[in-house]
Amino acid sequence: MKVAKEKLPKSQVRLRIELEPEECETYRPGVVESLAKDVKIEGFRPGHVPVAMAEKHIGEGIILEEIARIAIAATYGKVMQEHQFDVIGDPEVRVVKLAPGNPLEFEITIAVLPEVTLPEYKKIAAESEKRKVLIEEKEIQEALEWLKNSRKTEDGITPELNNEFAKTIGNFEGLAELRESVSEGLQHEKEAQEKDRVRQEILENIASQAVLEIPDLLIEREKGVLLQNVKQGVAQMLQIPFEEYIKKSGKTEQELIDSFQEEAGKRVKRFLVLREIANRESINPSQEEIEKEAAVILSHYKQASKAEKDIDPTRLKEYTEGVIRHEKTLQFLEDLAKI
Numbered sequence: 001m002k003v004a005k006e007k008l009p010k011s012q013v014r015l016r017i018e019l020e021p022e023e024c025e026t027y028r029p030g031v032v033e034s035l036a037k038d039v040k041i042e043g044f045r046p047g048h049v050p051v052a053m054a055e056k057h058i059g060e061g062i063i064l065e066e067i068a069r070i071a072i073a074a075t076y077g078k079v080m081q082e083h084q085f086d087v088i089g090d091p092e093v094r095v096v097k098l099a100p101g102n103p104l105e106f107e108i109t110i111a112v113l114p115e116v117t118l119p120e121y122k123k124i125a126a127e128s129e130k131r132k133v134l135i136e137e138k139e140i141q142e143a144l145e146w147l148k149n150s151r152k153t154e155d156g157i158t159p160e161l162n163n164e165f166a167k168t169i170g171n172f173e174g175l176a177e178l179r180e181s182v183s184e185g186l187q188h189e190k191e192a193q194e195k196d197r198v199r200q201e202i203l204e205n206i207a208s209q210a211v212l213e214i215p216d217l218l219i220e221r222e223k224g225v226l227l228q229n230v231k232q233g234v235a236q237m238l239q240i241p242f243e244e245y246i247k248k249s250g251k252t253e254q255e256l257i258d259s260f261q262e263e264a265g266k267r268v269k270r271f272l273v274l275r276e277i278a279n280r281e282s283i284n285p286s287q288e289e290i291e292k293e294a295a296v297i298l299s300h301y302k303q304a305s306k307a308e309k310d311i312d313p314t315r316l317k318e319y320t321e322g323v324i325r326h327e328k329t330l331q332f333l334e335d336l337a338k339i
Contacts, residue, residue: 003079011114011215013085016096017075019104024071031066032058060100068098072106079108086113089217111215116276119209125202125336132339133190135183143182198337199330206333207266207273214268222264223257230256278329285324293320 001023004016036054044050055063072093080087088111097105144161147169152158159165166178234245246253277283285293294316301311 001075001078005083008109009213010111011213012109012111015079015108015110017079017106017108019071019075021101021103024067024104027067027070027074028063031063031070035063035066064098064100068095068104068106071104072108076108085110087111088113088215111217113275114212114214114272116272117211118273118276118280119206121206121277121333122336124205124209125333126338128198128202128205128337130198130334130337130339131194133187133194135186135190139186140179140183143186144179147182195334199334202333202337203270203274203330206277207270210269210273210276212269212272214265214272218268218272219261219264222268223260226260226264226267227253227257274326274329277333278325281329281332283325283328283332285321285328289324290317290320293324 001020002018006014006016008014032051032055035058036049036051039049039054039057041049041053041057049057072095076091076093092109094107094109095105096107097103148158148161148165151165151168159168161175163174166172166175169178170181172178172181231242234240234242238245246256249256251259297316297320298311
């Protein structure tokens with residue numbers, strides 16, 4: 001077997017493979033035996049036609065095509081294992097030469113995860129600043145006013161902000177305890193917002209300086225994810241059929257998908273950059289962390305039997321592992337930022 005590798009744009013690889021006739025012929029007995037089962041010749045029961053007679057009846061062209069199909073499938077697996085390509089999507093196969101007594105020549109074009117050239121990501125992360133979160137009295141008062149207005153009666157009467165009102169909101173002894181709870185809630189919310197802001201700023205700054213070729217396949221997949229997000233948002237928030245939303249927007253579904261091109265590219269780039277940083281820093285979740293997170297996901301199902309039926313354990317493990325690695329890598333970058 002001879003293999004020639006050629007790098008193509010958009011993180012694709014073309015493999016030109018040549019198999020000698022002797023290599024292909026090893027598949028002939030199995031191919032003829034399999035095809036002979038469907039041969040019908042008068043005087044013989046189905047599946048009992050002599051191999052030599054069946055081979056002549058089938059024809060060399062059909063046999064060669066089937067040999068090529070099986071040989072290509074087997075060779076693809078061997079080549080992928082040998083070269084350790086991170087393949088995404090299905091391969092494109094083109095037979096270049098198929099003739100009796102000649103080598104079988106074919107091309108396999110695959111999309112692979114791209115090589116990522118990272119900038120000095122630790123330095124970039126260290127240049128970002130985490131702002132100290134402070135809660136102002138005005139914010140607490142506005143939150144309390146919102147709570148008060150949410151308890152407005154049908155007659156339009158709003159309750160007073162006092163100890164009795166606080167007791168109607170929850171397990172609070174008085175207004176002071178309610179104020180403290182509101183303040184803590186606002187603090188947690190703003191801290192989460194600041195955490196997200198810093199992480200996104202760091203990742204965006206790193207990604208903007210990273211060098212890589214993004215496969216079209218990944219961008220198309222991400223555009224599909226964005227489309228599904230829009231559909232869910234329309235159903236949950238606008239509560240109208242997606243077709244009606246499309247009609248009102250003045251765009252076709254394809255035009256909407258096309259409008260995601262830039263955002264999809266950015267999202268994929270950030271994902272690939274974060275993945276490369278995780279690899280560089282050997283950031284991996286422990287088995288205990290994976291199992292714990294998977295259990296949380298499964299707990300959202302009301303019936304354990306339904307969860308077992310709907311969820312593939314292997315895919316759940318892979319998904320959970322990816323989610324945790326993503327979070328750990330973002331935390332790693334965030335910890336480098338200045339306070």
